[in-house]
Amino acid sequence: MTFLVDLLAATLRNATPLVYGTVGETYAERSGVLNLGIEGTMYAGAFFGFAAAYASGSLLVGLGAALAVGLLAGALMGLLTVTLGANQHVSGIGLTIGLVGLSEFVNRLLFRGGELQRIEPFPLVEPPAFLGPLAPIFSQYALTYLAFLVLVPLAWWILRGTSFGLELRAVGENPEAADAAGISVARTRYLALMFGGALMGLGGAVFTLASLGSFTLDIIAGRGWVCIALVIFGRWRIGRGVIGALLFSAVYSLQLRLRILPGWGDVPFELLLALPYLVVILALAISGRNVAYPGAYLKPYRRT
Amino acid sequence: MSRANPGVAGSTGRAGSTGRADIAVELQGITKRFGDLVANDHVDFDVRRGEVHALLGENGAGKTTLMRILYGLTAPDEGEIRIDGRPVTVRSPKDAIAAGIGIVTQHFSLVRPMTVAENLALGRTGGFRLDLERTRRQVAGASERFGIRVDPAAIVGELSIGEQQRVEILKALARDCRVLILDEPTAVLVPQEVEALFMTLRRLVADGLAVVFISHKLGEVRAISDRVSVLRRGAMVGTVPGSTDERELARMMVGRPTFGVARSEPTGGEAEVLLRVSGLRAAGRHGLPALHDVTFEIRRGEILGVAGVSGNGQTELVEVLSGMRHPAAGSITVDGTELAGATPTAMMAAGVGRIPEDRHASLVADLSVADNLVLERLDDFTTRTGLDERRIREHATMLIERFDIRARPEDRVTTLSGGNIQKVLLARVLSRQPKVIVVAQPTRGLDIGATEYVRGELLARRAAGAAVLLVSEDLDELLALADRLIVLYEGRIVGEIPAADADPERLGILMSGRGRAA
Ligand SMILES: Nc1ncnc2c1ncn2[C@@H]1O[C@H](COP(=O)(O)OP(=O)(O)O)[C@@H](O)[C@H]1O
Ligand SMILES: [Mg+2]
Numbered sequence: 001m002t003f004l005v006d007l008l009a010a011t012l013r014n015a016t017p018l019v020y021g022t023v024g025e026t027y028a029e030r031s032g033v034l035n036l037g038i039e040g041t042m043y044a045g046a047f048f049g050f051a052a053a054y055a056s057g058s059l060l061v062g063l064g065a066a067l068a069v070g071l072l073a074g075a076l077m078g079l080l081t082v083t084l085g086a087n088q089h090v091s092g093i094g095l096t097i098g099l100v101g102l103s104e105f106v107n108r109l110l111f112r113g114g115e116l117q118r119i120e121p122f123p124l125v126e127p128p129a130f131l132g133p134l135a136p137i138f139s140q141y142a143l144t145y146l147a148f149l150v151l152v153p154l155a156w157w158i159l160r161g162t163s164f165g166l167e168l169r170a171v172g173e174n175p176e177a178a179d180a181a182g183i184s185v186a187r188t189r190y191l192a193l194m195f196g197g198a199l200m201g202l203g204g205a206v207f208t209l210a211s212l213g214s215f216t217l218d219i220i221a222g223r224g225w226v227c228i229a230l231v232i233f234g235r236w237r238i239g240r241g242v243i244g245a246l247l248f249s250a251v252y253s254l255q256l257r258l259r260i261l262p263g264w265g266d267v268p269f270e271l272l273l274a275l276p277y278l279v280v281i282l283a284l285a286i287s288g289r290n291v292a293y294p295g296a297y298l299k300p301y302r303r304t
Numbered sequence: 305m306s307r308a309n310p311g312v313a314g315s316t317g318r319a320g321s322t323g324r325a326d327i328a329v330e331l332q333g334i335t336k337r338f339g340d341l342v343a344n345d346h347v348d349f350d351v352r353r354g355e356v357h358a359l360l361g362e363n364g365a366g367k368t369t370l371m372r373i374l375y376g377l378t379a380p381d382e383g384e385i386r387i388d389g390r391p392v393t394v395r396s397p398k399d400a401i402a403a404g405i406g407i408v409t410q411h412f413s414l415v416r417p418m419t420v421a422e423n424l425a426l427g428r429t430g431g432f433r434l435d436l437e438r439t440r441r442q443v444a445g446a447s448e449r450f451g452i453r454v455d456p457a458a459i460v461g462e463l464s465i466g467e468q469q470r471v472e473i474l475k476a477l478a479r480d481c482r483v484l485i486l487d488e489p490t491a492v493l494v495p496q497e498v499e500a501l502f503m504t505l506r507r508l509v510a511d512g513l514a515v516v517f518i519s520h521k522l523g524e525v526r527a528i529s530d531r532v533s534v535l536r537r538g539a540m541v542g543t544v545p546g547s548t549d550e551r552e553l554a555r556m557m558v559g560r561p562t563f564g565v566a567r568s569e570p571t572g573g574e575a576e577v578l579l580r581v582s583g584l585r586a587a588g589r590h591g592l593p594a595l596h597d598v599t600f601e602i603r604r605g606e607i608l609g610v611a612g613v614s615g616n617g618q619t620e621l622v623e624v625l626s627g628m629r630h631p632a633a634g635s636i637t638v639d640g641t642e643l644a645g646a647t648p649t650a651m652m653a654a655g656v657g658r659i660p661e662d663r664h665a666s667l668v669a670d671l672s673v674a675d676n677l678v679l680e681r682l683d684d685f686t687t688r689t690g691l692d693e694r695r696i697r698e699h700a701t702m703l704i705e706r707f708d709i710r711a712r713p714e715d716r717v718t719t720l721s722g723g724n725i726q727k728v729l730l731a732r733v734l735s736r737q738p739k740v741i742v743v744a745q746p747t748r749g750l751d752i753g754a755t756e757y758v759r760g761e762l763l764a765r766r767a768a769g770a771a772v773l774l775v776s777e778d779l780d781e782l783l784a785l786a787d788r789l790i791v792l793y794e795g796r797i798v799g800e801i802p803a804a805d806a807d808p809e810r811l812g813i814l815m816s817g818r819g820r821a822a
Contacts, residue, residue, distance in 0.1 A: 163433070174416070177412075178426065295417075
C-alpha cells in the first residue's frame with residue numbers, strides 16, 4: 001500500500017517537467033512546426049532559472065527567467081523556421097546544441113570550478129491531515145499542482161475554445177486556407193512557438209528550482225526528446241499527451257524503486273534505466289501507426 | 305440557351321449599355337512575371353454588379369494568377385486595381401476580404417479535419433472566446449438566407465466535393481462579399497451538381513452579386529455568363545457577350561480553329577489478337593471481389609473502350625493488366641505470352657504500356673522532366689559509373705520536341721500544368737512503342753488543346769498497329785475513339801457493342817445495370 005502510494009506520488013512528481021514540455025511541444029507542432037529545440041530550451045530553462053534564482057535569492061525571479069529564456073528560444077525558432085523558412089529539423093537540433101552550449105558556457109563563467117552551488121528549492125505543499133495514508137500523493141510541488149490543475153485544462157481550452165486556438169489549428173493543418181481567411185500564418189506560428197517555448201523553459205526549471213535545488217550538467221538527460229515522442233503518442237492532443245507523460249513517469253518511478261528492492265540487485269541498472277524509454281518506443285509502435293499528422297507538419301509557408 | 309431566372313436573362317444585351325457606375329472591380333494593366341514566364345501581360349479586366357463575367361482560357365493561360373492578384377495572394381509586378389472606382393492596394397487576403405471580395409479557389413481552402421462551423425468562424429471571430437454555438441446559428445442563418453444547404457456540425461473532410469464547394473461559397477458570402485470569384489468550380493462536379501451551382505449563382509446575381517466565373521469549358525461558360533473574357537498565354541484576347549458561339553470562343557481560346565478528334569474507319573477486323581483476357585477474377589480494395597470472369601480480346605490496330613460508372617471494376621482491371629494487382633484467376637496473354645500475375649516490369653518488357661488514371665502518382669513530382677522520362681528504363685541510361693546524364697538530357701530534348709511538351713528538360717514536374725504532365729507520361733510510355741496500351745481517363749482535367757493532342761496520339765498508336773484498352777468516364781471520348789465498347793457493371797462485362805451501334809442512351813442503360821437481362 002505505501003509502495004503504491006509512494007509510486008503514485010513519484011509518478012506525478014516526475015511527470016511534471018514532461019507535462020510542461022509535452023504541452024509546449026504540442027502547441028508548436030499543432031501550428032505546423034516541429035520544435036526539436038525542446039531539449040535545449042528545457043536545458044536553458046533549467047540553467048538560467050537556477051542562475052537567476054541564485055543571483056537574486058528569489059525562486060520566483062528564477063521562474064521568470066526560465067520563462068523568458070523559453071520565450072526567446074521559441075522566438076528564435078520562429079525566426080529560423082517561419083521568417084527564414086529554414087529546415088525545421090536542422091533549426092531545432094541547431095537550437096538545442098546552441099542552447100546547451102550557451103548554458104554550459106555561462107555556467108563555467110559564473111560558477112567556475114567551485115563546488116556545487118545550491119539554493120533552497122520550492123518546498124512540497126503540505127497536504128491536509130484528513131487524507132490519512134493517501135497524504136503523500138498530495139505532497140507535491142506547487143509547480144506540479146500548477147501543471148495538472150491549471151496548465152493542462154487551460155492549454156486544452158485555449159486550443160479548443162478560443163479563436164486563437166482555432167487559428168493555430170488551422171495554420172497547422174492548412175496554412176493556405178488560414179491565409180486566405182485573413183489569418184497571419186507567421187504571427188500565429190510565432191505565438192505558438194513562444195508560448196510553447198515558455199512552457200518548455202518552465203519544464204526545465206522544475207528540475208533546478210524544485211526537484212534538486214542545484215544545476216548539474218546533462219540535467220535534462222533526453223527528457224525533451226521524450227516529450228517529442230509523447231506528443232506523437234498523444235496524437236497531438238493535450239489529454240493523451242499528458243496520459244503518455246504519466247505512463248512514462250510511472251515506469252521511470254517504478255524502475256527507480258525496483259533497483260533498491262532485494263533480488264533486483266543483479267539486474268544491471270542501465271537496463272532498468274532504459275525501461276521507460278523502451279516502454280515509450282513500444283507504445284509508439286503500437287499506437288503510432290496510421291496517425292494523422294498535422295497537415296502542414298514540417299512545411300514552411302510562403303505566398304507565391 | 306435557356307435561363308432559369310428571368311432577372312438575368314437578356315442581361316447580355318445590357319453589356320454594352322450599362323455605365324461605369326456598375327463596375328464593382330476593375331483590373332488595369334496587370335502584369336505578373338515568374339522568372340522569364342509572363343503569367344499576366346498587361347491584362348485589363350472588370351466585373352459589374354449583377355453579372356457573371358467568365359474568364360476563359362486554357363490551362364496555364366494565367367486565369368488563376370490574375371485572380372490571386374485581385375485577392376492579395378500574389379503581388380503583381382505592374383498594374384492597378386480599382387474597387388468601386390477607387391484605386392486600392394490589396395496587400396493580403398485581409399485587405400481583399402475587407403473590400404468585399406471572396407474567392408473559391410481551385411483547390412479548396414478548407415481545413416479538412418474541422419467542422420463547417422469552425423471553418424466559417426476562421427478569421428472572422430471578434431472576441432478571444434470562440435462561440436461555436438453562435439457561429440453555428442450564423443451558419444444556419446446564412447445557409448437559409450442564400451439558399452445553400454450545409455450542416456454546420458459536419459466535418460469538412462467527410463463531405464462530398466460538391467458539398468465542400470457549397471461550404472466555400474457560403475464562407476465567402478457569410479463575410480458579405482460583393483464580388484465572388486469562382487476558380488474552375490465545375491472541374492470537380494458531376495452534371496447535376498453543376499446545374500445546382502448555376503441555379504444558386506443565378507439567384508445571387510439577381511440580388512446584385514458580381515461573379516467572376518473561371519473555366520475552360522465552353523458549354524458551361526455560355527450557359528452561365530453575361531460576358532466572356534478570354535485569356536491566352538497571359539494576354540487578354542478580348543471580351544465578348546456570353547451568347548458568342550462555341551466555335552468562336554474556342555478559336556479565341558486556342559488561337560486557331562479546333563476540330564474534334566475522332567477515329568477513322570475501323571482497321572481490319574481480321575488482324576491478329578494482341579491482348580487476350582479470359583476468365584479474369586480479382587479482389588478489390590477491401591478484399592471484396594471486384595472482377596468476375598472478365599473476358600475480352602483486342603486486335604492489332606483496335607481501340608477497345610471500357611465504359612462504366614467509376615467504381616465498377618475499371619481501376620482493378622487496369623491494375624491487373626499492368627501488373628500492379630494480382631489476379632485471383634484467369635489468363636492474360638499479350639501477343640501469345642501468358643502474363644497473368646507477372647510483375648509490372650515483366651508486363652512492360654512484354655510490351656504493355658500503362659497510362660494510369662492518377663498521373664501524379666506515376667511521376668515523381670520533385671524530379672526533373674528528363675529524369676521522369678527515363679524512370680522506367682534506368683538500365684538503358686546507366687554506364688559503369690552511374691547515370692549517363694548527357695544521354696538522359698538528349699533523350700528528354702528529343703521527346704519534348706516530339707511530344708510538344710512545354711517545358712525544359714531540367715524543369716521539375718511539379719511546376720508543369722496538367723496537360724504537360726500528361727504529355728510527359730505519354731512520352732515516357734509511347735516512346736517505347738508498346739504493343740498493348742492500357743490507358744485510363746487520359747484527358748480528365750485537360751483543356752481542349754491538350755485533349756485533342758492526347759486523343760490524336762492514341763489514334764496514331766492505333767494506326768501504327770497497337771491494341772489500346774481505353775477506360776474513360778467521358779462517353780463522348782469513348783464514342784469518338786473506340787472501335788468497340790464493353791460496359792463494366794459490378795465487375796462484370798454487361799454489354800459489348802461495336803462503336804457504330806453505340807449511343808449515350810444505350811450505354812447509360814447498360815452502365816446503370818438495367819441492361820443485364822438483355
Ligand atoms: N508560383 C508560381 N511560380 C512559377 N510559375 C507559376 C506560379 N504560378 C503559376 N505559374 C505559371 O504561370 C502560368 C499561369 O498559371 P495559372 O494562372 O495557374 O493558369 P490557369 O489558372 O489559367 O490555368 C502557368 O504557366 C504556371 O505554370
Ligand atoms: Mg487555374
